[in-house]
Amino acid sequence: MADKPSDAHTDEASKREPLHGAPLALLTIAVAFSTFMEVLDMTIVNVAVPHIAGSLGVSPSEGTWTISSYALASAIMQPLTGWIAKRFGEVKTFVVSVLLFVVFSMLCGLATSMPMLVLCRLMQGAGSGPMVALSLTLLLSSYPKEKQGIALALWAMTVVVAPIFGPILGGWITDNFSWPWIFYINLPVGLAAAVITWSLLRKRETKIFQSPIDVIGLVLLVAGVGALQFMLDNGNDNDWFASPMITTLGIVAALCLTFLVVWELYAKHPVVDLSLFKERNFTVGVISLSLGMFAFFGINVVFPLWLQTTLGYTATSAGLATAPVGVLAFLIAPILGRNIGKLDLRAVVTFAFVVFAGTAYWFSTFDSSASFSSLILPRFVMGLAIPCFFIPLNQIYLSGLPASEIASASGLSNFFRTMGSSMSTAITVTLWQHRGEEHHATLTENVTLAHPATTSFLQQLSHAGFSHQRSLALIDQLLTREALTLAVNDVFLGCAVLFVLLIPVLWFARPPFGSAGGAAGH
Numbered sequence: 001m002a003d004k005p006s007d008a009h010t011d012e013a014s015k016r017e018p019l020h021g022a023p024l025a026l027l028t029i030a031v032a033f034s035t036f037m038e039v040l041d042m043t044i045v046n047v048a049v050p051h052i053a054g055s056l057g058v059s060p061s062e063g064t065w066t067i068s069s070y071a072l073a074s075a076i077m078q079p080l081t082g083w084i085a086k087r088f089g090e091v092k093t094f095v096v097s098v099l100l101f102v103v104f105s106m107l108c109g110l111a112t113s114m115p116m117l118v119l120c121r122l123m124q125g126a127g128s129g130p131m132v133a134l135s136l137t138l139l140l141s142s143y144p145k146e147k148q149g150i151a152l153a154l155w156a157m158t159v160v161v162a163p164i165f166g167p168i169l170g171g172w173i174t175d176n177f178s179w180p181w182i183f184y185i186n187l188p189v190g191l192a193a194a195v196i197t198w199s200l201l202r203k204r205e206t207k208i209f210q211s212p213i214d215v216i217g218l219v220l221l222v223a224g225v226g227a228l229q230f231m232l233d234n235g236n237d238n239d240w241f242a243s244p245m246i247t248t249l250g251i252v253a254a255l256c257l258t259f260l261v262v263w264e265l266y267a268k269h270p271v272v273d274l275s276l277f278k279e280r281n282f283t284v285g286v287i288s289l290s291l292g293m294f295a296f297f298g299i300n301v302v303f304p305l306w307l308q309t310t311l312g313y314t315a316t317s318a319g320l321a322t323a324p325v326g327v328l329a330f331l332i333a334p335i336l337g338r339n340i341g342k343l344d345l346r347a348v349v350t351f352a353f354v355v356f357a358g359t360a361y362w363f364s365t366f367d368s369s370a371s372f373s374s375l376i377l378p379r380f381v382m383g384l385a386i387p388c389f390f391i392p393l394n395q396i397y398l399s400g401l402p403a404s405e406i407a408s409a410s411g412l413s414n415f416f417r418t419m420g421s422s423m424s425t426a427i428t429v430t431l432w433q434h435r436g437e438e439h440h441a442t443l444t445e446n447v448t449l450a451h452p453a454t455t456s457f458l459q460q461l462s463h464a465g466f467s468h469q470r471s472l473a474l475i476d477q478l479l480t481r482e483a484l485t486l487a488v489n490d491v492f493l494g495c496a497v498l499f500v501l502l503i504p505v506l507w508f509a510r511p512p513f514g515s516a517g518g519a520a521g522h
Helices: 003-015 021-056 065-088 090-110 114-142 145-176 186-204 215-234 244-266 274-278 280-309 315-322 325-342 345-363 372-382 385-398 403-445 452-463 468-506
Strands: none
Touching: 021 065, 021 090, 021 114, 021 145, 021 186, 065 090, 065 114, 065 215, 065 403, 090 114, 090 186, 114 145, 114 186, 114 403, 145 315, 145 325, 145 385, 215 244, 215 403, 244 274, 274 280, 274 403, 280 315, 280 345, 280 385, 280 403, 280 468, 315 372, 325 372, 325 385, 345 372, 345 385, 345 468, 385 403, 403 468
16 A cells, blocks of 8 residues: 555656745645644633533533543544545545534534534544644645745644643633634634635645545444543543443453554555554654653643642633743744754754653642742743654654655554543543542541641631631641642652653654655655
C-alpha cells in the first residue's frame, strides 16, 4: 500500500505548486481557525457541564457524557484519517469534516434532551476526527518547502492555545449568555473555513485510491478504542476495576486492540497504517509526544481542579490562573518556526522537557496558602517550553515520510496524543484523590486530644462559640484541604519525573529532520 501513493506523489508534485501571498495567508487563517475551533470544543464544554445538566434535568455526572461522547468519536476517527483521505481525497475529506462539525454543532445547541445532545456530540466528534490531522497536511502541502517550519509553528500554536482559552471562553459564554452559544459560535467560523479552503484547494485535490474497506480492522478499531475511551471516562466514578463494567471494558479494549495490531500488520489494505512505526523518527516522535502530552495534560487538568475544589477559586479565576502559560508560547512559536531548520530539534525538545520538569517541580512546592501571583509565575515560565515541545516533535515524527503518508502519520500521532490526554485525565485525577485519602489518614493520626496543638486549637474554637461537633467538622475540613494539596504536590512531582525520563528517548531520533514530509522532495 505504501508504494502506490509514493509513485502517485511524483505526478502530484509537479502540478501542486505552493501557494503564495494572499491565498496562502487566507488558507492559513481558515485552517488555523478550524483547528482552533475543534480543539477548543474539547475543553469549552468542561466548564458548562453543570449548566447543561441543570437545564436538561440530569445529574452533573450524566452531564459529563457530553464530553465523553465527543472524545470517543473523535478518538475513533483520528487513526482512520489517512485511509479516508486516500479514498476520497484530502481536500474533500477536510471540507466535509468541517461541514459535518458545523451542522452537528448547531444541532447540539438546539438539543432539548440529554440523549439528543449526546448523539449530536457523538456525530460532532466523528466529524472533527480528521479535521486536525488534515489541517496540518493541507498547510504543509500548500507552503513552500523553506517556510514549512512556520506552517508547523502556526498549526502547533492553535492546538496549544485553544485548550487554554477553552475553559475561560466557556465560562464567560455560559455566565453571560446560555450554554447553547458555546456550540453556535462554531457556525460562522466553520462555514468560513470550509468555503475558503474549498475555493482555494479544490483544484489541488490529492489522488484517490479505491482500496476496499477493511471491515474486520474497522470493527476492531471501533470496539477497542470505544471500550478504552469509555473505561477511561467512567473508571474514576465507578472505582475502576472494583466495578465489573469497567473490568469488562478493560478486557474488551485489550483484546480488540491486540487483535487490531496483529490484523493490521498482515491486512492487504489496512484501515490503520501501522507500517509507519517502522520509521524510527516516527516511533520516537510519537512516543515522546504521547508521554509528554500525558505529563503536560496531567498538570493542566489537576491544577485548575485543585484551585476550584480545594482553594475555593471560581471557574473564571481558575481559568485566569492557568492562562499565563499561553503568553510566552504565543510569542516564541513564530520565531522558533522561522529558525527550525538551523536547530538540532532533539536539543530543542530536551530544553522543553527540562523547563516542564522544572516548573512541575516548582508547582510541587506550593502549600494551600499560595497566593494568586505566586501561582501564575510558574505557569508563565512554563509557556517557554510549549512551542519547543510541540513544534519540533511534529517535525521529527514527519521527517523522512513521503507527502502521501503525511495524512496517515498526522492522524495516527493525533490519535496517540488524544489517548495520552484521556489517560492522563483518568490517571492523574484518580491518583490525586487516592493520595489525598492517604495523606488525610496520615494527618488525622497526628490530630489527637493528647496533642497540645489540637487541644489548644479546640479551646480557641470553643471560645469563638463553636460547638464541639462544629469544631471537629472544621478540623476535618482543614485536614482535607492540606491532604489534597499534598496530593497535588505528589502528582506534579510525578509529572516532573516523567519529563526527565523522556529526555534520553528523544535522542534515539536520527537527523536530518529537514522539512516535514521531506522525503517527498528528495
